[in-house]
Amino acid sequence: MAENTENTENQDIHVQDTRPLKPLPLERAILPLQNTTLFPETVVPLAVGRERSIKATEYALSTEEKLIACVTVKTKDVNGNKAKPSDLYEVGTLVNVKRMMRAEGILQLVVQGTDRFRIVEWTQEEPFLKARVEILPELAVENEEEVEALKRNLQNLIQQALTMLPQVPAEVRMAVMGQNDPIQMSYFLGSVLDLGEETEQKMLEAVTVDELLSLAHAALAKEVEIMEIRSKIASEAQSEMDKSQRDYILRQQMKAIQKELGEDDGERAEADQLRERLEQADLPEHVFKEAERELRRMEQLPQSAPDFHVIRTYLEYVLELPWKKSSEEKLDLKEARKILDEDHYGLDDVKERILEFLAVIKLRPDSKSPIMLLVGPPGVGKTSIGRSVARALGRKFERFSLGGMRDEAELRGHRRTYIGAMPGRIIQGLRRVGVNNPVLMLDEVDKLGNSFRGDPASALLEILDPQQNDTFRDHYLDLPFDLSKVFFIATANDLSPIPAPLRDRMEIISLAGYSDIEKLNIAKQYLVPRQIKENGLEENQLKIIDDAINLITSRYTREAGVRQLERTIGNIARKVALKVATGDVEKVTVTEEEISDYLGGPKFYPESAREGMPTGVATGMAWTQMGGQILFIEATLLPGASGLTLTGQLGDVMKESAMAARSYLWSHADAFGIKQEDIKKNGIHLHVPAGSIPKDGPSAGITMATAMASLFTGRKVRSDVAMTGEITLSGLVFPIGGLKEKVLAAHRAGIKHIIFPKQNESALEDIPEEVHNDLTFTMAERISDVLEIALEEEVTDPIKTYDIPEVDAGSSNDNPNEPLIAKED
Amino acid sequence: MAKSLDRYFQFLGSAKEAQPSGRLWYPAADVYETADGWLVKVELAGVSADDIEIDVQGNRLSIAGCRKDRTCAAGMSYQQMEITYSHFEKNLEFPASIERAKLEYNFDNGLLMIHLIKEQ
DSSP, rough: OOOOOOOHHHHHTSSSOOSSOOOOOOOEEEEESSSSSOOOOOOEEEEEEHHHHHHHHHHHHHSOOOOOOOOOOOSSTGGGGGGGGBBBBSSEEEEEEEEEEEEEEEEEEEEEEEEEEEEEEEEEESSSSSEEEEEEOOOOOOHHHHHHHHHHHHHHHHHHHTTOOOOOOOOHHHHHHHOOOOHHHHHHHHHHSOOHHHHHHHHHOBBBHHHHHHHHHHHHHOOOHHHHHHHHHHHHHHHHHHHHHHHHHHHHHHHHHHHHHOOTTTTHHHHHHHHHHHSSSSHHHHHHHHHHHHHHHTTSSOOSSSHHHHHHHHHHHHHHHOSSOOOOOOHHHHHHHHHHHHOOSSSSSHHHHHHHHHEEEEEEEEOOOEEEEEEOOTTHHHHHHHHHHHHHTTEEEEEEEOOOOOOOOHHOOOOOTTTTTOHHHHHHHHHHSSSSOOEEEEOOGGGOOOBBBOOHHHHHHHOOOOOTTEEEOTTTTTEEEOOOOEEEEEEEEOOOOHHHHHTTTTEEEEEOOOHHHHHHHIIIIIIOOOOOOOHHGGGGGGEEOHHHHHHHHIIIIOOOSHHHHHHHHHHHHHHHHHHHTTTTSOOEEETTHHHHHOOOOOOOOOOOOOOOOTTTTTEEEETTTEEEEEEEEEEEETTTTEEEEEEBBBOOOHHHHHHHHHHHHHHTGGGTTTOOHHHHHHHEEEOHHHHHHHOOOSTTTTHHHHHHHHHOOOEOOOOTTOOOEEOOOOOOOOSSSOOHHHHHHHHHTTOOEEOOOOGGGGGGSSSOOOHHEEEEEEEEHHHHHHHHHHHEEEEOOOOOOOOOOOOOHHHHHTTTSSOSSSSSO | HHHHHHHHHHHHHHHGSSSOOOSOOOOOOOEEEEEEEEEEEEOOOOOOOGGEEEETTEEEEEEEEEEOOOOOOTTOOOSSEOOOSEEEEEEEEEEETTTTEEEEEETTEEEEEEEEEOOO
16 A cells, blocks of 8 residues: 655645645646636536637646636636636636536536635746646634534525425435535535625635635525515416416316207307308308408307307398399389389379389390489378389388488498497398398488488488499498499488489489379279278278368368378278268268268368459469468558568568569559559558468569559459469569479469469479369460459559658668668658 | 526536535445455556555544546547546445454455455
């Protein structure tokens, strides 16, 4: 056995070491370390890549002991290659290289710390650092109790740390826990924990165990605290995730339960069903694509998602709409005419137009459907003719009323983003009829409202334009739908509230009121049979003779249409039904005389031609929504007064018309045999009964002129003459509207002679023949034409001259800014 | 923290010897009981007999020394090194005092064989 050969210097250092001392040359290769500190008694892997470090390592490996001195670089920004001795700490760890591998120019080392050393003297800088090092003595214990206490605390902390690191393998755990040497424990912690180079260096330079332990204790305590916070954060995040995880799992379980119960997988079944329908439905390509896209979205949603139902409703809508389905056209013109005649008496314009349309369709099947607007008073059959048109064409019929509609969305739908969104009325109607070429009736188009929600009339502009409506886009569907095959019929009572652009898009057909004769025929052909049937009578049990019907139309009803007439007939039928049911009679014939027994006294005394009218009264004709009417214009002289007093709720236009009439007479007094003096000396009061009904319009111009002329000439106006026409200041007669209704009313009132503007000549054609034959017509171009016919030859009531102080008549009464009230002196 | 954990695992991951291990290499040893005493076999391949010291105190046998690499001459360099060259120390406890036992030793195929013959 060899004796030890170590030198004396080393023996001095390892004073207490009982082992034989090791040979330890003083000069060592120095390996500068970046960002890491090595401690004695720990095994650490090291990667050496820098050229100078590789040289130092290779030198160390070529020695017998494989020892290298590792020192940490003080300042971080120094490149390891260039580290000067002054950049390094003085105390380091001597390590034994246990293993080495070369890999791609890098030396992979496993080193084990042996002793701490202090650099005594630098001996070489290139090609690698070398220095004389002095091995530092073992750590001394200053206070044994304190070391013991610190050691136990440290062990507790280690235990605590390990509970927070469940991934550490059991055998490592045992080894760490089994560690009992306080120095090893501390050095181990120093190399495991990332404490920063300064703290680590402090631990390395610690001279006593006490100092080392307290440094390690502080470092680990901090580390444990950080770990605690981390694990708290992590567990919070975990619980957040657990909640959604839980929801998902419960949902899956619910699905499984549903499946078990046979409520199998509602959403899939529903989606599959829709897909099947989609594939079978004959949809245009762009519609199919969109529907397919939505369906795919739906398939990905759980049934509980609100969107699921929104999409389902939408798809059902899309599938049910008649994209390509049309009903077959009946193109038998004769049959069509027969149907139209069966349903409605008269209304020749409408029937004609529909037959024309049918003819066009027959010749050119792809022609666009017309858009008609039926204008007329209530009860003339506008709405019911729609149904009849549909029947004649063999199309389906759908109607809805626009009356009071204020929301654009009612026509065009809501966008699907809104809750409870629905398509507009147009699309709803088409879905109901199930074909894309129905007769669609838009009732009461003149009663459209508008509000802040948009103007439905403007939406109608698109719908009713044959050039645009083949790509009508409902907000809900958001797909273009072809409306060009739809036969639109709009109805209105009055044209004036309909915006001009909308009016412009439609063919206007006006339905005037019915004449008495037409009413008689309608009553006989439709109303009486219908009421008989509705009241449960047999056809032969009730007969109303023509004169009785005429009495009803003239004295018990006042209307342009026939609704009230039908109600009144129904009234009679009910009373007859009572008699029949009680067994009093078997059948009844109602005559003119018996009407009052059924209906009481007459309800109306229509303005009829007056007998024995005084001078200054003329018969005019007016148009109302109820049809035409005659009215009387009464003028009287106010001797000694001046100016013109107008009463009877006259509008501005009518007032001005009266002034124009008076001014014309005044300025052309000689031509009519009137003394200007009379006009100057007398005021005029002009009244138009009935006083409570507002009146306006220029069409009473010639009537008012006639009344005034009658007054001044003293010639009465013929009582069987009625007149209408606008007067101008130069005495011309201008055209007016509603002639047909006016003529019918005059005829009803027993007028024999009608004076109307020459320019209205064409309207004569509309007047039913039986009326036309009863009347004489005079077409007037100038007021003189009117007066010539209207005034009697005989002067019956000449103006008396009163002795009245002269008044300056012209000074105030013709000022247009003055109120039109007679100035009494 | 991440770095320290990484280091922790890297460190712990490099097998059993990677524990806080003390500063020395502890070579493996077998101890046999024979009719006349003990036979100790220590794995000390490549260790020169000159570098080994054996000491007996009470019932403890201490073997210490150093394995030096004498192969690496000038003009050579390591490509790979797996053999540990360092100081070693091995302390073996026996049930009874061996202070007075007679020691015989020899190297056999890189194994140090120590024969302790009990005092009669």
